[in-house]
Amino acid sequence: MRLGIFAKTFPGTDPAAVLATVKQAGYETTQFNLACAGLPSMPDVVPADAVAAIRAAARSSGVLLAALSGTYNMAHPDKAVRDDGLRRLAIVIETAAALDIPLVTLCTGSRNAADQWAYHPDNVTPAAWSDMAAEMEKALALAENAGVDLGIEPEQANIVTSAGDAMRLIADMGSKHLKIVLDPANLFEHATPGEAHVIVAAAIDEAAGHIAMAHAKDRFADGCFATSGQGVVDFPDFVARLKGVGFDGALVTHGLPADEAPGVAIFLRRLL
Template identity: 70%
Template sequence: MQVGVFAKTFPGSEPTGVLAAVRDAGFAVTQFNLACAGLPSMPDAVPDAAIDTIGAAAKATGVGLVALSGTYNMAHPDSRIRQDGLRRLAVVIETAARLSIPLVTLCTGTRNAEDQWVHHPDNADPSAWADMAREMEKALQLAERHGVDLGIEPEQANIVTSAEDAMQLIGEMGSQRLRIVLDPANLFERANAEQARSIVAEAVERVAGHVSLAHAKDRFADGRFATAGQGVVDFPDFIARLKATGFDGPLVTHGLSAREAPGVARFLKELV
């Protein structure tokens, strides 16, 4: 299991500098974001020169690019906005393929028109799931064409809220390209340590064999997000359970400051 971090944890828009910061903080791999190359996270196009620069930076620093962020609101109430998001996702997927990045991470979306990470009561309406599923079908066609996997993450604010939802969507899509990104802190909102451990354990068992990437973020009991190791998530138990399922992929932390990054790298590396 390789320990990594979101590239956006570190400031800068020049890939070599950002990836050097990733390496110097003690991480072997990263989930990259095109903003770290001076582009929008979901751009209209990625110039050949940017592809070359990112690839050269990864080679020079020795940092593995294990995922590329490709999030847009797949359940936005305006179909025109969903269409534009899908168009940009196609650019991200092609970029991932050109850089040999195996996974593009997605957002299954929300009916909240202002923020794709904020819950909306209409998320529970069957039409929200239907719109998201139609987007996912189109995204998977792009992924199949380019030989890239797509990662969905159970997230309380989004349409796919749980491990059960994620497995339902995988079953509906019927594609080996649809994988799971599992973040223990996104599986609940408020819980004590015992409750969190139980929720996370059940989720790991439910999605066994379908996880391509694990995230390492934490929560306090009152629901606020926390740096890994500071909240109620039992990371030794989470990692042990992942290993027991045969998972040997990247464990990528986020939701932390650049200053905190070296300490979190040490914490996670001791566990894996």
């Protein structure tokens, strides 16, 4: 397993400076965001010099680019908004392929038109699933053509909320290019340490063999997100179970202040 962090944890729009900071904080890989190269996260175009700058930054820092963010609201109630998101995703997928980044991360979306990460009661409707699945089919066609995998992350406020939902979508799509990004803190909202332990363990068992990346975010019992090691997630057990199902990809932390990154690297590396 390789230890990583969201590049956006650190401020800046110069990829060389951002990735140097990633390395200095104790991480060997990153989930990159085009905002770290002075572009929108989902841009209309990625200039060739930006691709060259990111490639040079990865080489000079020694930081591997494990994934590239390509999130848009795949279940937005307005088809025109979904169409625009897919158009931008195509640019991100092309960029990932140009940089030899193997995974583009997605958001399965929400019927909440204002916020793709916010819950909406219509998320559980067949229509919401159908719209998201139609987007995913189009996205997978782009990814398969580019030789890139797509990663979906179960999120309580999104259409795909659990490992079971993710496995259902993978079965529906029938594509080897659709993978799971597993974040233990996104598998529940409120839980005791014991309840969280059971939920996370079951998710790893269900998703085994389909996990492309693991995230390392924590959550307090009251539902608020927390820095890894400070909440109810049993990270020693989480990492041990990932190893037990043969996962050897990137473990990527996020949702933490930049000044806490070095300490979290020490905490997680001990588990690896």
